[in-house]
Amino acid sequence: MQGMLVIISGPSGSGKGTVVKRLDPSHGYALSVSVTTRAPRAGEREGVDYFFRTEDEFTRMRQHNELLEHAVYVGNYYGTPRQYVEEMIAKGKVVVLEIEVVGALQVKEKFPEAVLVFLMPPTISELARRLQCRNTEDRLTIEDRLRRAREEIALIPRYQYLVVNDEISEAVGRINAIVEAERLRPQRCADEIEFFSGN
Ligand code: 5GP
Numbered sequence: 001m002q003g004m005l006v007i008i009s010g011p012s013g014s015g016k017g018t019v020v021k022r023l024d025p026s027h028g029y030a031l032s033v034s035v036t037t038r039a040p041r042a043g044e045r046e047g048v049d050y051f052f053r054t055e056d057e058f059t060r061m062r063q064h065n066e067l068l069e070h071a072v073y074v075g076n077y078y079g080t081p082r083q084y085v086e087e088m089i090a091k092g093k094v095v096v097l098e099i100e101v102v103g104a105l106q107v108k109e110k111f112p113e114a115v116l117v118f119l120m121p122p123t124i125s126e127l128a129r130r131l132q133c134r135n136t137e138d139r140l141t142i143e144d145r146l147r148r149a150r151e152e153i154a155l156i157p158r159y160q161y162l163v164v165n166d167e168i169s170e171a172v173g174r175i176n177a178i179v180e181a182e183r184l185r186p187q188r189c190a191d192e193i194e195f196f197s198g199n
Pocket of ligand 1: 009010011012016034035038069070071073078079080098099100101102103104
């Protein structure tokens with residue numbers, strides 16, 4: 001089976017992280033770990049949640065073309081390590097990037113066949129509530145993240161799918177269904193087509 005790139009974006013507090021961690025491994029998912037200059041939150045682990053780097057280190061990675069995409073989000077840099085993504089796609093995996101919209105659109109330019117999924121909480125007030133309950137950001141950062149959420153929502157029409165995350169297991173089910181259907185597109189089934197053509 002051919003590898004594939006799935007990008008999951010959505011406002012901070014939409015539940016992307018939780019949904020992504022629950023994706024069905026039988027679909028051959030490979031979860032990319034991003035690089036960031038943001039300070040680790042309590043409980044976050046190096047190499048599991050993020051690769052935490054200084055701005056200098058981040059700039060060096062960017063200059064050495066080690067990042068597939070990068071963006072600034074509320075004062076910090078974030079980027080996707082290129083090598084892991086390329087290796088996993090070559091192995092036929094469904095590579096999942098949980099990234100914000102600017103980076104997502106950069107990836108779509110480079111990989112037009114990438115599938116872009118936007119995950120939304122049921123309402124903006126629910127989004128604010130989730131951010132406040134999370135208790136990981138101060139008030140100003142929460143306001144910045146809510147402002148950024150409105151900008152991101154304006155870009156939903158650039159995505160192929162919109163999934164509302166009112167119930168986590170249902171959102172996960174919908175993303176699994178999207179991947180299953182996308183994998184059946186003839187453009188992604190070169191081997192099968194060759195087989196049926198008797199070549
Ligand atoms: P957080 O600080 O809450 O972990 O992430 C902030 C935002 O950055 C989220 O929207 C998250 O999806 C996004 N993000 C995480 N990693 C990357 C990345 O590698 N590239 C881009 N462009 N955005 C990322």
